[in-house]
Amino acid sequence: MKGLIASTVFGIVMMFAGLGSATKKSIGLLAVVLFAALTAIGVWDVVAAPTDAPVLMFNNMLRIENYSLWFNMLMTGCSLLYVILMHKDIAKVGSHSSEYFALIFFTLCGLYLLSTYNNLLMLFLGIEILSIPQYILAGSDKQNLKSSEAALKYFLMGSFSTGVLLMGIALLFGAAKSFYIMDMVSVLHTESLNPMAMAGMVFIMIALSFKVSAAPMHMWTPDVYDGSPTPFTAYMATIAKAAAFFAFLRLFHVSFNNLSNHWTMLLACITALTLLIGNLTAVFQQSVKRMLAYSSIAQAGFMLFAVLSVNAVAWQGIVIYAVAYSIATIGLFAILVKLKDYTYDGFNGLAKKEPVLAFAASICIFSLAGIPLTGGFMAKYYVLVAVVQQGQLMWLVIFALLMAAVSIYYYFRVIIAMYFKAGNPELVAPITLGDKVALLFTCALILLIGVAPQLFLNV
Amino acid sequence: MLLLLLILIPIIAGILSFTVKGPGARTVALGGALASLAVAVPATLNSGAGPLSYDQAWIPMLGTRFSLYGDGMSTMLCLLVSIVFSVVLIVNNNKSLDRPNAFYGFIMLSQAGLMGVFLAYDALLFYFFWELALIPVYFLCSYWGGEKRITATFKFFVYTFVGSLMMLAGLIYLSMQTAGVNSYAWPDIVRAGASLSPDKQQWVFWLMFIAFAIKMPIFPFHTWQPDAYEQSPTPVTIILSALMVKMGLYAVLRWLLPVVPAGVDYWSHFVVILSVIGIVYASCLAIVQTDMKRLVAYSSIAHMGLMSAVAFSHSVIGTHGIMLQMFNHGITITGMWLIIGMVEQRWGTRNMTKLGGMATVAPRMAIAFVIISLASVALPLTNGFVGEFMMFAGLFGSADNGMMLMVIAGLGVILGAVYTLNMIQNTAYGEAAEGIKVADLSLNEYVGIAVIVGIILILGVYPKPLLDLTASVAGAIAK
Numbered sequence: 001m002k003g004l005i006a007s008t009v010f011g012i013v014m015m016f017a018g019l020g021s022a023t024k025k026s027i028g029l030l031a032v033v034l035f036a037a038l039t040a041i042g043v044w045d046v047v048a049a050p051t052d053a054p055v056l057m058f059n060n061m062l063r064i065e066n067y068s069l070w071f072n073m074l075m076t077g078c079s080l081l082y083v084i085l086m087h088k089d090i091a092k093v094g095s096h097s098s099e100y101f102a103l104i105f106f107t108l109c110g111l112y113l114l115s116t117y118n119n120l121l122m123l124f125l126g127i128e129i130l131s132i133p134q135y136i137l138a139g140s141d142k143q144n145l146k147s148s149e150a151a152l153k154y155f156l157m158g159s160f161s162t163g164v165l166l167m168g169i170a171l172l173f174g175a176a177k178s179f180y181i182m183d184m185v186s187v188l189h190t191e192s193l194n195p196m197a198m199a200g201m202v203f204i205m206i207a208l209s210f211k212v213s214a215a216p217m218h219m220w221t222p223d224v225y226d227g228s229p230t231p232f233t234a235y236m237a238t239i240a241k242a243a244a245f246f247a248f249l250r251l252f253h254v255s256f257n258n259l260s261n262h263w264t265m266l267l268a269c270i271t272a273l274t275l276l277i278g279n280l281t282a283v284f285q286q287s288v289k290r291m292l293a294y295s296s297i298a299q300a301g302f303m304l305f306a307v308l309s310v311n312a313v314a315w316q317g318i319v320i321y322a323v324a325y326s327i328a329t330i331g332l333f334a335i336l337v338k339l340k341d342y343t344y345d346g347f348n349g350l351a352k353k354e355p356v357l358a359f360a361a362s363i364c365i366f367s368l369a370g371i372p373l374t375g376g377f378m379a380k381y382y383v384l385v386a387v388v389q390q391g392q393l394m395w396l397v398i399f400a401l402l403m404a405a406v407s408i409y410y411y412f413r414v415i416i417a418m419y420f421k422a423g424n425p426e427l428v429a430p431i432t433l434g435d436k437v438a439l440l441f442t443c444a445l446i447l448l449i450g451v452a453p454q455l456f457l458n459v
Numbered sequence: 460m461l462l463l464l465l466i467l468i469p470i471i472a473g474i475l476s477f478t479v480k481g482p483g484a485r486t487v488a489l490g491g492a493l494a495s496l497a498v499a500v501p502a503t504l505n506s507g508a509g510p511l512s513y514d515q516a517w518i519p520m521l522g523t524r525f526s527l528y529g530d531g532m533s534t535m536l537c538l539l540v541s542i543v544f545s546v547v548l549i550v551n552n553n554k555s556l557d558r559p560n561a562f563y564g565f566i567m568l569s570q571a572g573l574m575g576v577f578l579a580y581d582a583l584l585f586y587f588f589w590e591l592a593l594i595p596v597y598f599l600c601s602y603w604g605g606e607k608r609i610t611a612t613f614k615f616f617v618y619t620f621v622g623s624l625m626m627l628a629g630l631i632y633l634s635m636q637t638a639g640v641n642s643y644a645w646p647d648i649v650r651a652g653a654s655l656s657p658d659k660q661q662w663v664f665w666l667m668f669i670a671f672a673i674k675m676p677i678f679p680f681h682t683w684q685p686d687a688y689e690q691s692p693t694p695v696t697i698i699l700s701a702l703m704v705k706m707g708l709y710a711v712l713r714w715l716l717p718v719v720p721a722g723v724d725y726w727s728h729f730v731v732i733l734s735v736i737g738i739v740y741a742s743c744l745a746i747v748q749t750d751m752k753r754l755v756a757y758s759s760i761a762h763m764g765l766m767s768a769v770a771f772s773h774s775v776i777g778t779h780g781i782m783l784q785m786f787n788h789g790i791t792i793t794g795m796w797l798i799i800g801m802v803e804q805r806w807g808t809r810n811m812t813k814l815g816g817m818a819t820v821a822p823r824m825a826i827a828f829v830i831i832s833l834a835s836v837a838l839p840l841t842n843g844f845v846g847e848f849m850m851f852a853g854l855f856g857s858a859d860n861g862m863m864l865m866v867i868a869g870l871g872v873i874l875g876a877v878y879t880l881n882m883i884q885n886t887a888y889g890e891a892a893e894g895i896k897v898a899d900l901s902l903n904e905y906v907g908i909a910v911i912v913g914i915i916l917i918l919g920v921y922p923k924p925l926l927d928l929t930a931s932v933a934g935a936i937a938k
Contacts, residue, residue, distance in 0.1 A: 372590045381521075381631075388631050394662070401624040408620055412613065420601050420609055454520050 001057060001064055003072055004112045006041045010034045011105030018098025028087035031101040035080040038108070042073035046458070056118065060180065063118035070458040071115050071246055071319055075239050078326040079108060081445075082239070085334040085438050086231045088429075093229045094140050103133035104235060111243035115250070120169045120179045123247060127165065127211065130243055131158050137232040138224055150227030157220040161210035168203030171196050184255040193259065201256060201263060205270075208251075211244035214304060215273040218297050222281075225293035230342075233289065234333030237296040242322035245300075249307050249318050257310045267308055268396055275301035275403040282410045289342045291410050292332065295368060298407055299325050302400065305383035309390035316457050317382035323456055324375030324449050328367035331442040335361045338435075340426040344413055348423025354431055358418040360439040367446045369411045370404055375449030380404070382453070461502040462513045462527040465537055465574045468495045469544075473567030479560050488563035489548040492570065496541040499534070506534040507928050512580070521583065522634060522642040528580035531928040532782055536577040536709060539789045542910070543701050544570050547694045550797050550907035562603060565595035569698055576706050582630045582643040585714065589623055592703065596695060604690045611686035618683040622670035629666030633718070645713075652718035657725065664722030667715050668730070674707030675763050677730070678737030688756040693800030696752070700759050700796065701789040708763065708785060711770050712778070712936050727771040728859060734768035735868050737761070742874035746881070751799045751809045754882055755792070758835070761871050762788055768868060769850040772861070777853015778937040782929035783922060784846030787834070790918075791843060794831035794911035798824065801904065802886065805897040811882060816891025821899040825887040827908045832883050834915045836876045842918035845926075847872070 017030055046069045049055070055064045083090075083104070091097040110130030117123045135158060139151025173179060175197035176187040188197055210217040225233045256263060278298030285291040303325070306318040335357050339346050351358035367376035384400075387393050417423075449456055472491020476484040505511055510530040517525040529537070544566070556562055572592025579585035593616070600612040634641045636651035652663065673680045688696050716723055741760035748754040766784055769777040801824060802817070803809050818825040830841070837843035855865040900908060918925065 366594075371594065372587045381627075384628070385521075385631055385635075388628075388635055394628075394632070397628050398625070398666075401628055402621065404624055405617060405621040408617055409613075412616070416601065416609055416613070419598070452518065454518060457520070 001045065001055075001062065001069075001112065001116065003038065003041050003045055003076065004109060006038055007105050007109040007112065010038060011102045011109065014098050014102035014105060018096065022098070024091040024097050027098045027101070028091050031087055031098075032080075032083055034101075034105070035076070035083045038105075039073070039076045039080045042069075042076040045069045046073050061119045061122050062113070062116045063182070064116050066458060067315055067319070068115040071322070072112055074319065074323050074456065075111055075242060075326070076108060078239055078323060078330065079104065079235075081327065081438075081442065082235060082330045085330060085435075085442065086234065086337065089231045089334075089337045093231060094142065096140070100137065100140060100232075103137055106133045107235070107240055107243075111239065111246075114243045114247040117247070117250070118181055120172065120181065123251065124162070124165060124169060126247065127162065127244070130240055131162070131211075134232075134236050134240055137235070138228040140232065141229045144227075144229075146227035147229060150224045153220055153227075154224045157210070161207045161217070164203050164210075165207035168200045168205075168207060171200030171203065173200075175200060181251060181255045185258060188256065189258055190261065193262070198262065201259065202266070204251065205263065205267065208244060208248045209270055212241055212248060212300050212303070213297050214270050214300055215277040215297065216270075218274065218277065218300075221297055222290055222293045225296065226287070226290045230289060230333060230337045233293075234330050234337075237292065237333075238326035238329045241296065241300065242303075242318075242326055245303050245307070245318060245322065249314065252307055253310050253314065260310050264308060264392075267304065268393055271301050271304040271308060272396060272399055274298070274304060275400055279403045279406045279410075283406065285410065286344065287342045288336055288344060288347065288414060292329065292336075295407065295410070296329070298403065299368070301403070302380060302383055305387045305396075305400070308393065308396075309383075309386035311386060311389055313382060313386040313389055317379070317386045320375070320382050320449065320453055320456055321379035324367060324379040324446070327442060327445055327449075328364040328374075328376055331360060331364040331439065331446070332368070334435075334439065334442075335364075338427055338429070338431065340428055344417050345423065346425055347414055347417035348421040348425060350418040350423075350425050352422075353425060354427070356436045356439065357431060360443050361418060362415055363443040363446055365411045365414055367450070369408055373447060373450045375446045375453075378450055378453040460513065461498055461505065462511055462529050462578050464498045465495055465502060465541075465578065466527075466571055468498065469567045469571035469574060473564045473571060476567055477560055477564035482554070482559060484560040484563040485548065485552065488567050489545070491567050492541060492544040492548050495570070495574070496538075496545050499538045499541040502529060503534040503538045503928065506531055517581075517584070522637075522640055523583040524581050524644065525584060526580045526644065527578040528645070529578055530932050531930075532709070532712065532932040533577050535782065535786055535925065535928055536705060537574055539705070539786050540570060540573050540577070540702055542914075543697060543789060543793050546793060546797070546907045546910055547697050549910075550904050551694050551800075552903055557603070562599065565599050566694065566698070569595040569599070573698075573702050573706065577709060580645045582634065582645070582648050582714070584643070585710075586623065586627055586630060589626075589706065589710075592706065593619055593623075596698060596703065599695045599698075600687065600691045603692045603695070605692075606690070607686070608690040611683075611690040615683040615687040618673050618680070619670075622673035622680075625666045626670035629663045632663060632666070648714075649717050653720060655719070655721075657721040660719040660722030661725055662722075664715070664719045664726055667710075667719075668726070671707040671710045671715060672730075672767075674710070675704055675767055676707070676760065677767050678733055678740055678760070678764065681737065681741070681760050684760060685753050685756040688759075689750065689752045693796055693803075697793050697796045700756070701793045704759070704763055705785050705789060708766055708770065708781070711767065712781070716770070716936055723771070727773070730771045731768045731857075731864060734764045734771070735864055737764035738768070738868050738871035739874070742871050742878065745878040746874065748878075749811050751802065751811055751814075751882060751886070754811075754878060755795055755799065758875060758878065759792060761875060762792075765847070765850060765868055765871060768864070769853050772854055772857030772864075773937055774853035774856050775934055775937045776849050777857070779926065779929060779933035780846045780849025780853060782933055783925055784843075784850060786925060787842040787846050787915075787918060790911055790914050791831055791834045794827070794908065794915070795835060797904075797907060797911070798828045798831065801900075811885040814886045815889035817887045820891050820897050823900050823905070824908075827900075827912055828887055829883060830912050830915060832879045834919070836879050837872060840916075840919045842915045842922070844919060845922045 113126030141147035175194040213221040282294035367374035514526040575588030745757035834841035837847040
């Protein structure tokens with residue numbers, strides 16, 4: 001877990017980098033280099049990890065499994081991709097560009113805790129370390145009222161959900177007499193289930209549902225995603241969300257797997273509602289940015305499938321889903337941020353003007369819609385397999401597939417606008433060769449996940 | 460290896476076409492289509508002796524392999540695909556096409572998808588190609604289609620996408636039931652399906668059937684079809700109606716009937732009735748159409764309805780007839796669309812009330828049109844007759860109410876004669892409008908149409924090669 005230390009150190013380095021007279025460009029470059037270094041450290045962590053047993057660290061507070069390290073590495077890689085694609089846009093948001101990068105490093109630090117926590121206190125700490133930088137990033141465009149509104153909304157709702165989380169943890173401690181997630185599994189049994197434990201579990205489920213924007217705890221998402229500066233929305237909707245999902249899965253599969261018959265139905269209802277609200281509301285959006293906010297809710301519904309199914313495939317599913325979804329969404333946001341007009345009409349005629357951008361956007365959209373040969377298909381495939389293997393929930397599978405068909409409607413509107421409608425989209429800045437290469441690389445990654453998903457899984 | 464080439468050649472030709480600027484794209488695509496024809500012929504001949512296969516590891520952890528299988532039915536359909544693509548590319552020489560490189564690139568990619576669908580022997584691979592065939596067609600219709608293309612294509616896309624997702628759920632469920640490690644190989648899927656209880660088979664049946672019924676299309680899942688056919692440019696209409704609907708029928712024969720026999724038994728009567736309703740309903744609608752494209756679109760629903768009715772009536776001779784008819788319908792309707800495309804290009808309208816006198820101004824075209832139309836109503840000595848006769852024999856012999864169903868389905872033939880001959884009368888004969896000057900078939904059109912008419916006549920007199928090729932497959936499916 002050198003990554004945990006490194007992310008903190010790099011974050012502090014980034015903060016100090018802004019003190020001198022460094023230009024925005026050099027700060028951006030420094031950030032890219034540091035993220036590359038962090039990715040390399042992530043790879044090193046994976047390679048150096050002992051294969052047989054998990055490592056306990058920090059007085060047993062962290063329990064480092066191989067798949068956690070693998071997840072960390074992939075998510076760090078996605079962050080690197082994000083920074084490469086967007087560092088120029090991040091620098092444009094405001095005058096404190098070095099601090100934005102520092103905050104992104106700190107969210108990664110939270111992600112590392114969330115993927116390895118062994119103790120509920122660490123879960124709490126991880127959630128906070130992940131969230132607080134996001135509150136700040138949401139409000140980083142200080143001149144913009146919507147940005148400030150987003151930050152305030154996010155902060156208030158986030159604090160509220162953290163309160164619920166703490167309450168749940170306290171109740172669980174009352175029932176299990178321990179904060180360690182491994183201890184709970186031996187204490188919590190269906191036969192002698194303490195109502196306190198049940199209440200605690202539901203509270204934690206609600207709090208985590210809030211973090212992953214599952215309905216009906218999703219209300220904050222559209223406003224926050226829409227109001228935040230676009231580059232940061234991309235980060236919140238992808239890597240930060242994936243981290244919360246991993247924590248969700250870890251807790252429910254490790255601590256509560258004996259109790260699955262108590263929580264499966266509740267979570268299945270949350271999943272169905274999330275899919276329904278996310279997809280149906282996305283249909284009516286006129287702004288692509290807001291559509292992507294709802295689409296992120298809809299995609300969360302699919303990721304909840306992995307949490308629902310207590311089996312080995314679910315772990316693979318969450319990893320591949322997190323990667324495929326993050327890459328495609330980041331790619332799409334990287335294109336969106338280059339446009340002046342965020343409505344569907346703003347995309348009209350993009351294929352004529354910037355064919356590479358339109359092509360890349362199409363691949364990202366195919367992936368989000370789950371068309372075969374893209375990563376998004378494989379991601380959906382894995383979580384579907386997980387839930388089919390679980391049995392019992394075939395109705396949910398069919399419902400989800402119908403909702404996936406609905407999603408075609410709003411995703412393909414972007415393609416229709418780009419390819420089949422005439423227009424002259426206004427760009428914020430000219431597209432450089434570097435942008436194009438990075439976007440095509442993103443497409444290649446998406447297709448690679450779609451053709452050879454085994455490369456992205458450590459089994 | 461031949462089978463792999465059948466998929467690879469169109470993919471390579473498609474990618475090359477994208478990179479070529481100007482009219483060279485058509486040449487590249489045509490070259491690809493002819494090359495795949497050159498491979499499809501020996502593949503078909505070889506598969507007469509025994510099925511060909513190709514197998515390669517792909518994604519082991521999903522239990523899926525890149526495995527292809529070419530028995531008589533598969534290779535026959537691949538041959539059909541390559542003939543149709545070659546003819547379409549020979550005839551279609553539209554100089555004013557916008558962005559020809561993308562157009563021909565997408566055309567070739569859709570060919571690759573179709574070949575893959577007909578050859579895949581692994582359920583997940585089959586699903587991949589099923590979708591791969593759809594995406595290029597979506598772009599082709601949406602970019603180069605008629606006025607209302609965007610809504611029409613969108614409807615088409617959403618319909619088929621819903622269906623294929625349902626199919627995916629069914630396939631995943633089946634692969635979970637395979638013994639030991641989950642597998643998508645065809646024999647394993649068949650074994651898994653047969654081992655399910657009849658209740659569960661019915662579930663799986665519906666999940667998969669919806670996908671295939673939308674694709675074919677069977678009444679009442681057909682509503683996407685007339686709009687999509689009408690709005691697509693002619694080459695794409697041909698791909699849709701001559702080839703993509705065969706995907707649905709082929710899938711029923713390969714991935715539904717053998718896989719969930721108990722589910723099929725329970726619902727087959729229902730499906731037969733739906734299909735027969737579709738025949739009569741579509742024929743009646745075809746009679747009142749004035750637009751030639753819509754007329755042929757509805758007639759296609761009627762023809763496919765007969766094939767699906769027979770497919771679900773468990774008769775060897777009927778299934779054998781379907782094999783023949785899949786090929787023949789593909790050939791005939793290709794000719795039909797080509798002529799309609801030429802009419803539209805020359806007269807500037809497809810409205811039959813405004814047409815007439817083709818026989819006086821363009822006699823060759825009129826002769827070809829008449830022959831193709833007669834094949835479409837299954838006149839003896841044309842290719843349509845033998846297949847249709849066998850199918851009716853099969854339907855007649857099927858267990859319950861076979862005779863009654865056959866009589867009602869037979870109405871479709873009579874009604875078919877009504878609207879087809881009516882169309883001939885309105886377009887080929889009668890007075891040519893004053894001052895209309897149209898050219899008869901140009902050389903490339905002549906070649907393409909001659910191939911179609913030649914196949915119609917040859918197979919009408921001597922269908923034995925095709926019957927021999929598919930005999931064992933038909934026997935195995937309908938057992």
